Amino acid sequence: MNLPPSPEPLLAVQDLTVSYRTRTARIQALRNVSLTLKPGETLGIVGESGCGKSTLGWSIVNFLGANGFIQSGSIRFEGQELVGRSDRQLQQLRGNRIAMVFQDPLQALNPALQLGEQMREVLRVHQQMSKAEATTRCIETLKRVHMPDAAGLLDRYPHQISGGQQQRVVIAMALLNDPALLILDEPTTALDVTVEAAVLDLVAELRQTLETALLFISHNLGVIARICDRVAVMYAGEIVEQATVTEIFQSPRHPYTQGLIRCVPRLGTDKNSSMLFPIPGRVPRPDERPAGCLFSTRCQYAEERCRTEAPLLRSLPSGTQVRCHLTEQIDPQRWTPPAEAEMPPPKTSPASPSLLLTGSHLHKAYPVPGTSLASLVGLEKRRSVKAVDDVSLKVDKGTTLGIVGESGSGKSTLVKSIIGLEGIDHGSLEFMGMEIHQPLSRRTLETIRELQMVFQNPDSTMNPSYTVGQQIARPLERFHTVPRSQIRDEVVRLLRAVRLNQTYYDRYPRQLSGGEKQRVGIARALASQPSLILCDEPVSALDVSVQAAILNLLLEVQAANQTTLILIAHDLSVVRFIADQVAVMYLGQIVESGPVDALYAPPYHPYTEALLSAVPEPDPTLQRSRIRLEGEVPSAINPPTGCRFHTRCPRRSWMPDGGQRCQTEAPVYQEASPGHQILCHLPLATLQRLESETLSV
Amino acid sequence: MNSTTLSPPTQPPGLLRKLANILSILLGSRTAVTGLAVVLFWLGIGLLSLVWTPHPPNAQAFDANLPPTSTNWMGTDHLGRDIWSRVMAGTQVVLLKTRLSTDPQVVVPGGVALWGVIGAVVVGGLLGVNAGYRGGRVDQAIMQLLDALIAFPVIVLYLVIVTALGSGDVVVVLAITITGAPGVARLVRGLTLDIKTREYIRAAETRGESANYIMLREILPNARGPILVDAMLRVGYAIFAIGTLGFLGLGLPPPDPDWGSMVNDARKYIYANPIAILWPALAIATLVIGVNLFADGLREELTRYQQ
Amino acid sequence: MARFLVRNLVSMGTTMLLVSALLFLLLEVAGGDITVRLLGVFASPEQRDSLRRQLGLDAPAWQRYLDWLVGSDWRARPLSAYPLVTTPNPQSGEAEWWAEVAGVLTRWRLVDGELTAIQRAADGTESTAPAQTVWQRAPDGSEIFWGVDIRNNLVQWQRGSDLEVLVLSEAGVRSERGGPQHYIPLRKGIVRGDAGMSLQSNRPVSATIFSRAANSLILAGAAFLLVMPLALFCGVLAGVHEGRPLDRIISITGLGFTATPEFVIGIFLILIFGIWLRWLPATAVFLTGDAILRDPKILVLPILTLMAAEFGYVARITRASMAEVMQTPYIRTAFLKGLPRQRVIFRHALRNALLAPVTVIMLQINWLIGGVIVVEVLFGIPGLGSYIYDAAIFGDFNAVAAAAMLTVSIAVLTRLAGDLLYLYLNPRIRFA
Numbered sequence A: 001m002n003l004p005p006s007p008e009p010l011l012a013v014q015d016l017t018v019s020y021r022t023r024t025a026r027i028q029a030l031r032n033v034s035l036t037l038k039p040g041e042t043l044g045i046v047g048e049s050g051c052g053k054s055t056l057g058w059s060i061v062n063f064l065g066a067n068g069f070i071q072s073g074s075i076r077f078e079g080q081e082l083v084g085r086s087d088r089q090l091q092q093l094r095g096n097r098i099a100m101v102f103q104d105p106l107q108a109l110n111p112a113l114q115l116g117e118q119m120r121e122v123l124r125v126h127q128q129m130s131k132a133e134a135t136t137r138c139i140e141t142l143k144r145v146h147m148p149d150a151a152g153l154l155d156r157y158p159h160q161i162s163g164g165q166q167q168r169v170v171i172a173m174a175l176l177n178d179p180a181l182l183i184l185d186e187p188t189t190a191l192d193v194t195v196e197a198a199v200l201d202l203v204a205e206l207r208q209t210l211e212t213a214l215l216f217i218s219h220n221l222g223v224i225a226r227i228c229d230r231v232a233v234m235y236a237g238e239i240v241e242q243a244t245v246t247e248i249f250q251s252p253r254h255p256y257t258q259g260l261i262r263c264v265p266r267l268g269t270d271k272n273s274s275m276l277f278p279i280p281g282r283v284p285r286p287d288e289r290p291a292g293c294l295f296s297t298r299c300q301y302a303e304e305r306c307r308t309e310a311p312l313l314r315s316l317p318s319g320t321q322v323r324c325h326l327t328e329q330i331d332p333q334r335w336t337p338p339a340e341a342e343m344p345p346p347k348t349s350p351a352s353p354s355l356l357l358t359g360s361h362l363h364k365a366y367p368v369p370g371t372s373l374a375s376l377v378g379l380e381k382r383r384s385v386k387a388v389d390d391v392s393l394k395v396d397k398g399t400t401l402g403i404v405g406e407s408g409s410g411k412s413t414l415v416k417s418i419i420g421l422e423g424i425d426h427g428s429l430e431f432m433g434m435e436i437h438q439p440l441s442r443r444t445l446e447t448i449r450e451l452q453m454v455f456q457n458p459d460s461t462m463n464p465s466y467t468v469g470q471q472i473a474r475p476l477e478r479f480h481t482v483p484r485s486q487i488r489d490e491v492v493r494l495l496r497a498v499r500l501n502q503t504y505y506d507r508y509p510r511q512l513s514g515g516e517k518q519r520v521g522i523a524r525a526l527a528s529q530p531s532l533i534l535c536d537e538p539v540s541a542l543d544v545s546v547q548a549a550i551l552n553l554l555l556e557v558q559a560a561n562q563t564t565l566i567l568i569a570h571d572l573s574v575v576r577f578i579a580d581q582v583a584v585m586y587l588g589q590i591v592e593s594g595p596v597d598a599l600y601a602p603p604y605h606p607y608t609e610a611l612l613s614a615v616p617e618p619d620p621t622l623q624r625s626r627i628r629l630e631g632e633v634p635s636a637i638n639p640p641t642g643c644r645f646h647t648r649c650p651r652r653s654w655m656p657d658g659g660q661r662c663q664t665e666a667p668v669y670q671e672a673s674p675g676h677q678i679l680c681h682l683p684l685a686t687l688q689r690l691e692s693e694t695l696s697v
Numbered sequence B: 001m002n003s004t005t006l007s008p009p010t011q012p013p014g015l016l017r018k019l020a021n022i023l024s025i026l027l028g029s030r031t032a033v034t035g036l037a038v039v040l041f042w043l044g045i046g047l048l049s050l051v052w053t054p055h056p057p058n059a060q061a062f063d064a065n066l067p068p069t070s071t072n073w074m075g076t077d078h079l080g081r082d083i084w085s086r087v088m089a090g091t092q093v094v095l096l097k098t099r100l101s102t103d104p105q106v107v108v109p110g111g112v113a114l115w116g117v118i119g120a121v122v123v124g125g126l127l128g129v130n131a132g133y134r135g136g137r138v139d140q141a142i143m144q145l146l147d148a149l150i151a152f153p154v155i156v157l158y159l160v161i162v163t164a165l166g167s168g169d170v171v172v173v174l175a176i177t178i179t180g181a182p183g184v185a186r187l188v189r190g191l192t193l194d195i196k197t198r199e200y201i202r203a204a205e206t207r208g209e210s211a212n213y214i215m216l217r218e219i220l221p222n223a224r225g226p227i228l229v230d231a232m233l234r235v236g237y238a239i240f241a242i243g244t245l246g247f248l249g250l251g252l253p254p255p256d257p258d259w260g261s262m263v264n265d266a267r268k269y270i271y272a273n274p275i276a277i278l279w280p281a282l283a284i285a286t287l288v289i290g291v292n293l294f295a296d297g298l299r300e301e302l303t304r305y306q307q
Numbered sequence C: 001m002a003r004f005l006v007r008n009l010v011s012m013g014t015t016m017l018l019v020s021a022l023l024f025l026l027l028e029v030a031g032g033d034i035t036v037r038l039l040g041v042f043a044s045p046e047q048r049d050s051l052r053r054q055l056g057l058d059a060p061a062w063q064r065y066l067d068w069l070v071g072s073d074w075r076a077r078p079l080s081a082y083p084l085v086t087t088p089n090p091q092s093g094e095a096e097w098w099a100e101v102a103g104v105l106t107r108w109r110l111v112d113g114e115l116t117a118i119q120r121a122a123d124g125t126e127s128t129a130p131a132q133t134v135w136q137r138a139p140d141g142s143e144i145f146w147g148v149d150i151r152n153n154l155v156q157w158q159r160g161s162d163l164e165v166l167v168l169s170e171a172g173v174r175s176e177r178g179g180p181q182h183y184i185p186l187r188k189g190i191v192r193g194d195a196g197m198s199l200q201s202n203r204p205v206s207a208t209i210f211s212r213a214a215n216s217l218i219l220a221g222a223a224f225l226l227v228m229p230l231a232l233f234c235g236v237l238a239g240v241h242e243g244r245p246l247d248r249i250i251s252i253t254g255l256g257f258t259a260t261p262e263f264v265i266g267i268f269l270i271l272i273f274g275i276w277l278r279w280l281p282a283t284a285v286f287l288t289g290d291a292i293l294r295d296p297k298i299l300v301l302p303i304l305t306l307m308a309a310e311f312g313y314v315a316r317i318t319r320a321s322m323a324e325v326m327q328t329p330y331i332r333t334a335f336l337k338g339l340p341r342q343r344v345i346f347r348h349a350l351r352n353a354l355l356a357p358v359t360v361i362m363l364q365i366n367w368l369i370g371g372v373i374v375v376e377v378l379f380g381i382p383g384l385g386s387y388i389y390d391a392a393i394f395g396d397f398n399a400v401a402a403a404a405m406l407t408v409s410i411a412v413l414t415r416l417a418g419d420l421l422y423l424y425l426n427p428r429i430r431f432a
Helices: A053-060 A087-093 A115-127 A131-144 A163-175 A193-209 A221-227 A245-250 A255-262 A304-308 A411-419 A445-450 A468-479 A484-497 A502-506 A514-526 A544-561 A572-578 A606-614 A660-664 A684-696 B011-027 B030-051 B083-096 B112-134 B136-151 B154-165 B169-195 B199-206 B211-247 B259-268 B274-306 C002-029 C034-039 C045-054 C061-070 C205-240 C245-259 C262-276 C296-326 C329-336 C341-363 C365-379 C384-394 C397-425
Strands: A011-021 A026-037 A042-046 A068-077 A098-101 A181-185 A213-218 A230-235 A238-244 A355-368 A383-396 A400-404 A426-431 A451-454 A532-536 A564-569 A581-586 A589-595 A669-673 A676-679 B097-102 B105-109 C084-088 C095-101 C104-111 C114-120 C126-130 C143-148 C153-158 C165-169 C172-176 C180-185
Touching: A011 A053, A026 A053, A026 A068, A026 A238, A042 A053, A042 A221, A053 A068, A053 A181, A053 A213, A098 A163, A098 C329, A115 A131, A115 A163, A115 C341, A131 A163, A163 A193, A193 A213, A193 A221, A193 A606, A213 A221, A221 A245, A230 A245, A230 A255, A238 A245, A238 A255, A255 A544, A355 A411, A355 A564, A383 A411, A383 A564, A383 A581, A383 A589, A400 A411, A400 A572, A411 A451, A411 A532, A411 A564, A445 A451, A445 A468, A451 A514, A451 B199, A468 A484, A468 A502, A468 A514, A484 A502, A484 A514, A514 A544, A544 A564, A544 A572, A564 A572, A581 A606, A589 A606, A669 A684, B030 B083, B030 B274, B083 B097, B083 B112, B083 B211, B083 B259, B083 B274, B097 B169, B112 B136, B112 B169, B112 B211, B136 B169, B136 C002, B136 C397, B154 B169, B154 B211, B154 C002, B154 C365, B154 C384, B154 C397, B169 B211, B199 B211, B211 B259, B211 B274, B211 C262, B211 C365, B259 B274, B259 C262, B274 C245, B274 C262, C002 C061, C002 C397, C034 C045, C045 C180, C095 C114, C095 C143, C104 C143, C104 C153, C205 C245, C205 C296, C205 C341, C205 C365, C205 C384, C205 C397, C245 C296, C262 C296, C262 C365, C296 C341, C296 C365, C329 C341, C341 C397, C365 C384, C365 C397, C384 C397
Parallel strands: A042 A213, A042 A230, A098 A181, A181 A213, A400 A564, A400 A581, A451 A532, A532 A564
Antiparallel strands: A011 A026, A011 A068, A230 A238, A355 A383, A355 A426, A581 A589, A589 A676, A669 A676, B097 B105, C084 C095, C095 C104, C104 C114, C114 C126, C143 C153, C153 C180, C165 C172
8 A cells, every 4th residue: 555554444334234124024135244445445345146245335325225224333434424324414425425336337327318417417516516617527537537539428328339438437427526435336247358358457547546445346256356455255244254355365264265266267277177166055045044154054164063153253363354163274275075066077078079060151140220211211222230240160069169259249149040040141051961051940840859058047048937847848748858658757857967856846937046047947958858059158147156066067968968069158268168169259250269278378369369368367466468459349230341350459560561451351261270260361470479479568 | 766756746735825925915005905895895786786786776666866865875866766776786787797688688797897808808918919929010010000099099989889889788898808909919019029038938939839839828928917917907997988988878788777877867967966976976986996906006016026 | 310200100191091991991881771860761772772872882892981081083083074173152161062064163953854054153153054965875875974963973864764763852752763873972082171071960071070179179288288297296206205105195196086987077076066066167058169268167177077087197107107217227326426316306317207208198198088078078068079979979970980080180190299209308219
C-alpha cells in the first residue's frame, strides 16, 4: 500500500447477519460476516452461487429489497455507522461515496434514456453541477475508461452500443463522483472472454490510478486472482477463509478453499496428465444447513466435533483468518481424493482411429430481414448472416472434438446443423458413411437415434411437467431401444450410469439441483445409445465444484460406451481438459484446428493467441502475455474482406507488406504439424515466434 | 438389476400432495378465499334451486311489482313472479346447465358460461400453440385472422352473431367461444414463443418427435397455469357478457329465468318498482367480482409460488 | 420508420378486408331469408323469387360481396346504353342514380306494360315521356334494353316478355308483366362511402350513421378524456406502493369496477341519482340534434358509467406495468446512484411503465365501444351504439354491416395510433 496507514479502515463490517422473510420462514442469507477494507485496497469475495456474495454487496448499501433486512451486526463506513440509517441519509452515500456495478450492463442501464442524461444526473444530484460542467466531467470520465468518441456517446441510447462498451459506461458512471468504495458484483460474467479481459485490464488499471477501494464479487477464481489484494471465501452465508491473494492460492487453509482450487480446470493441464477433483455434494439450502460447521456435510476431514460445534473465524499466525476446527491438522500436500469422488477413467485412445463424421465445405446462412422500405417491397438485395461459412471438419470415433469461439462465432449454428436442427445450405456432411446434411424432419429414425445432444442450461434442459423417469423413458419408447417391459429397468440403469440412484425416478425437475439436472440430461442423451453426442456448453451454467464432476462424468461415459463427443465451449480451459481435437472459430470460419496439445502451444493463430492470453488463470503469480483485441466483433452480415480477422488482428503489422494482403486476400490453411491447421497469411516461422516475442516486449 | 421389485407406486402420493399443495396455495391468499367463497355461495344457491325454491320461479302467483315482504323476500316482478326464486334459478343457465334445445328439452350439465369458455380455450389454445410453434406463414395467417376478430368490439360481434344465428344457449356458447378464442390464442402463442426456446423442446426435436407431440405433450402442459387463470377470468367475462346480452334482450331464451333479462324487464318498471332491478343486477355483479377475485388471487399466489 | 408504417397499413388493410368478408358471411349466409321479413310468411315461393331478383339477391354471394364492398357500377356501366351518374334528390338530398341521355337525366318505369322515360330537368322538375329506347337484339333473338329504374337499379327490360314481376309497394304486392328480367342494384360500395339503403328506414345508411356517430363520439370522448388521467395516476400510485394498503384499495376498487357490467353500474347510478335523489335525469331526451350541447346534464350519468367501466381496466394495467418496472435492474441502478425517489419514479420508471398501457389502452377502445352501446341503450341516447343495436334487433343487414365496419375502423385506427405512440416512446425501436 502506498497510502499512509489510516487509524480506521474505510469499511468495517462486524458480525453482520442478514435475513430474508419468505412466506413460511426467515432465511438467513448472511451469518456473522466480518470484514474490513482499507482505503485503496481490493477485497475479492469468492464462492459458489447461493453463498451470499451478492447479498453482502447489497447489505453494505442497505438495499435488500422489500423482504430483506439486517438482523444484527454493524457496518461502519468512513467512521459512520450505516446500519439503522434512514433512506435519505443513505441516498447521499449511494452513487457518491459508495458506487456499485452489476453483472448485466444492458439491464443496469435505463433503455428509455440517453446515456448522457443517465450519467449527468449522478453529478447534478450529488454535486449540484450545472449541465455544462457535468457534461465535461462525464466526457473526462468516459475517456478514463477508454471509450472512443466520448462526446458522441452521450447522445446515444444503451441498446446502440455493445456489451463491453455498456459495461465501461456503467463503470464510468460509478466513478463520476470519485467514490471511496466501489462494489463490483460479477462485472464481467455476462461478457465474452476477450471483452472480459479488456474490462479486467481497465479495473486493474483503475486500481493503480485511483484511491478507490474495491469490493470485487466473483465466482471465478481466475478473475479474483487477477484483480484482488485480499480474498474472502464465502460458503453458505459465512466467510470461511480470508487471506491475501497469494496465501489463498498458494496455501489455502480451509478444506472448502482447497477443494475449490482443485476443481478448476487450468490451461496448463490436459486430460491425459491431470485431473479435476469435484467437491461432493452441494451447497446446503438455508433450511437444511447442518448444526455444526456448515461445510461438514461435504468435508472429507469432518470429525464428530465438526458436526456439533460451529467453528469460529480465527486468525492464524500467517495472518490468514479461517473458520475450521482442524486447519492445523490438514496438509493439502498429502491430500488424496475421497473414495466416493467421481474420477475420470484413465484415457485409452482407440487402437485404430476410424472416421465417424466428416463435414466438408459446410455453409449455413440466415436471411436478415431488411430494415428499409425498399427491402419490404423486394427491391433491395436480400442480405444474410453467414453463420457457418465453408467449414470442414473430421471427427474420429471415440474421440472428443472441442469447438471454441466467442458469441457470434457460429459454433452453435455448426452444431445445430450437424444434429439437424438447422438444414445446411450446401456442403456435405457424412456420418458413418451416410450423407446427413438434411434437417431432422427428413432424416431416418436410425440417424436421429445415432446423434443426441446435451444442453447448456440445467433449468431448461428438462420439461418441468414430467418426472425424471418419464423423460428418460421417452427416447427408449421412441427408438425401441429396449422392449417395453424393460423400460423401467433401463431407466434405472441409465440413472446409475450418471451416478443417480433410483429414488430420482419419480422426482420432478424442480426438486433437482443444477448438476443433477445436467446428469439427467446426459442420461436422456445416452438412452438411445447414440454414437455421437453433441454437448452445447454443458458446464458453463454450473458452479465450479459441479462443473468438474460433470466433465469427469462425460469422460467416463465416453470411455464406457466408446461415444464420440463434440463439445462447444467458450472456456478454453474446459476444452483443454476434455478434448482430443480442438477447432477455434471466428466469424463462421475455423481459423485453427488440430490435436489439443498442438493447439495450446505455438505456433498459434493470432486469434487463438489472443483468446489464450485473455483467460483469467487462478494463479496470482502467473505473468502471461497480454494480447488484447481491438474493437468489436464485426457484423457477420458484412464480414471483412480478405482475412476475416484482419480488422482486429494484433499481429497484422508483422506481415512483410504491413498487412495489405490480409485486407484483400483470403488466407488458406497452413499445416503446422500433422493435423494442425492454421488459417493465416503469416509464415509458420513467424507464428512460432509469437509467444517468445510477446514475453520480450 | 432388481429394481422392478423395488419400484414404488408412482401415482397416489404425488397426486395427493399436489392437491394439498394447490389447496395451501389457494388458502394462502385472502383475495382468492373471498372470491372462492362468493363463487361457492352462488354455486350452492344454484344447486339448491334445482330441488327447492321458495316459490315456483315461473309462476305468476302474486300481485305485480310488490316491494319486499316476508313472503316475497325481494318482492315480485311485473308479472307477479317471486324475484328471489327467479334470482336463485337464474344461476342455473349461467353455471349449471346448457339447453341444447328447448323443444324437446335437451339439457347438458355445465352452464353456458363454462361451455363457452371451454370452447374458447380449446379453439384459441390450438390456434395459439400452432401459430407460436410453427411460426412463419402459419403464424401470420392465424394472427391475421385473429386480428380481424379482435378488431370487432366484443358486443358488436355478439350483436352480429346473435342477429345472424338467432338467440339460444348454443348460439351464446358459440358467441363466447368466438369472442374469447382470439384472446386465448394470443396468450398461448406468447407462452409458446417463450417455451419453444427452452432446451427440452430442442431435446424433443432431436428425438425426431412430431410437431403435434411437441405442441400437445411438451409445450401445452407447461402453459397450463396461465391458461387456467386466464380461463377463470374469462368465465367472469362470459357471465358479464351473458348478463349484457340479456339486458339487451338478446340473451338466453325463456322459460328459464336469466339475470340479464330480469334486469331488462325490471328497467321498464323502474318507477313503479325501483328495488326490483337491484337484485338481479347485484347477482351478476357479485358473481363476476367473485370469479375475478378468485382468479386474481390465484394468479398472484401462483407467481409468488413459482418464485 | 416508413417501413413500420407501410407494414402496419398493409396489415390494417388486410384486417379490414377480412372483417368485411367475415361480416358479409355471417350476415348474408346465416342471416336467414330477408323476403320473409319483407313479404311476411304467407307469400308464395314465386313472389319471394321475384322479390329476391329485384333485390339482386339472385347473384352469387361473391358478386354481392364485391358489389357491397366496392360497388356495382363497375359492372353495370358496360351494360348500360347510357352513362350512369349520381345526383342528389332535390327534396331529401339522398343520392340517386340516373342515366344521362343526351345530357338529360333519365330513368324508366313500366306504365301499363309500356316503358316510360322520366326526365329530370336542371331545375329538379320531373316530366314523363314515352320512352325512345334503342332496343338491342340479344343472341337468342329477343329485344332487350338496359336502363335505370326508379329504385336505383340497372334493369334489363325485354320487349314482349310475359315474366311476372311482383312489385312491393306501400299498398301491397302488385303484379306486373312485360319487361324487367334482371336487376343490378346500383351502389358505390362501402369503401366509397355508400353503405346502401337501410331496410328499416328505407333511407341510405350513410345519411344517418354519421350524425349518430358524432353523438357517440362526444359521449365516449368525454368519458375517455376524463378517466384517462385519473386511471393512469391511480395505477402509477398503486404500482409504486405495490403490496401496501393504498395499492390494495386502488386494486380492489379497480377490480370491482371492471368486473361489474356497465348496465349494472348505470342502473345503480340511475337508482341513486335519478330516482332516489332526483339530481340528474335518469334518461336522456333527445328532441333536437343539439340537445347534448344545450343540456349537458343529461350526459352526466352516461359518462360516469363509462368512466367506471374504463377506470378499473386502465388502472390495473398501469399498476402491473409500474410494479414490474420498479423491479427492474435499471431502477435498482437508479436508486443506487443515490437519486431521490421522486426522480427515480418520474424520470426513470414512468416512461418505461407507460409503454405497456398505451398499446393496451388503444386496444381497449373496443371495450369502450361495447360500453357505449350498452350505455346508449340504457339511457336512450341516439348514438352509433343504439343505432347498431336497433339495426341488429331489426335484422337490417346494411345498417349493421356499415356500423360494424365503422366501429372496426375506429378500433383499427386507434390501434395504429397506439403503435405510433409506442414507437415514439420507445427509443429501442425508434433508433433500431
